Amino acid sequence: MDDTITPRDRFLTQRNAESWMFLIEAARDLRTTGAVAPSGKALARVLTEPVRTQAPHPLAVLEAGAGTGPVTRALIPQLSRGSRLDIVEANPRFAARLRGLVTAHPHLAATSAQVNVHQTYVEHLDTDQRYDVIVSGLPLTNFTPVQVERIMARYLELLHPGGTLTYFAYLGTRKARALAASRAEARRHAAVDEIMAAYQRTHATGRWTVWANLPPAYVWHLQRPLASADTDRLVPQPDRASR
Known part of the structure; x- marks a missing residue:
């Protein structure tokens, strides 16, 4: 009997464990976990595109709400020498898993990239650092x-x-919420949608549709103006589909 464990076996075992952990945390608190499955590879790739396009320059990157780390795993191999990645995750069990991921990741042994996990909320992150990509x-x-x-x-x-x-x-959640939510919840969702729409009108540089995710999702890229006095509004580019 061959007991050799292949890289694919390790990947599948890790992915299954991650999915179960995500489900458990979603059952504890769906509001802050936000989904019932980790982000897929296609979604992680589109989310991390701004890091990839700016390589090989050293970058300061912040990941907020990293969960079990599917996007973190996509980010770390893209970090150029001298880059910095700060990972913010409020859930203590997720944060512990992320620290293990960072410690064991082979890419970090071959580069001077600095990666730190912060168990906190992004609003409470105590730092003077400014980031090229969030x-x-x-x-x-x-x-x-x-x-x-x-x-x-x-x-x-x-x-x-x-x-x-x-x-x-995620796509389609607005209609689903409208059917299932209470009147107060519907008002809250509508207010959040209005806030995000205002940020999109002012700062968006692109929107992509990622169909190869469960569930499918939109990815938005927003840009901080080059100067605080800049009042020009950036118009979102036409929607692109990512497979």
């Missing part, structure tokens, strides 16, 4: 309008002028 996995539609405003304001504060924020939202 990748957000936070379930913004699950938060109150006040929380969303605070998170988005913090994101823009943490970005360098000209820096990029990437985040995603």
Whole structure:
């Protein structure tokens, strides 16, 4: 009997364990976990595109709401020598898993990239660092309008002028929520949608549709203006489909 464990076997075992952990945490608190499955490879690739396009320059990158780390695993191999990645995750069990992922990742042994995991909320992140790219996995539609405003304001504060924020939202959830939510929940969702639409009108540089994810998702790229006095509005590019 051959007991050899192939890389594919390790990958499948890790993915299954990750999915079960995500389900358990979603059952504990769906509002802050935000989904019932980790982000897929196609979604992670589109979310991390701004990092990939700026290589091989050293970058400062922030990932917020990293969960079990599917996007983190896509980010780390793209970090150029001298880059920095700060990972923010409030869930203590997810944060512990992310620290293990970072410690064991082979790419970091061959580069001087600095990676740190912070168990906190992004609004409470104590840093003077400014970032070239912020990748957000936070379930913004699950938060109150006040929380969303605070998170988005913090994101823009943490970005360098000209820096990029990437985040995603699932397709079809607005109609599903309208059918199932209470009147108060429907009002909250509508208010959050209005806030995000205003940020999209002002800062969006692109939107992609990722069909090869469960569930399918939109990915938005927003950019902080190059100067605070810049009042020009950036118009979203036509929607692109990613497979």
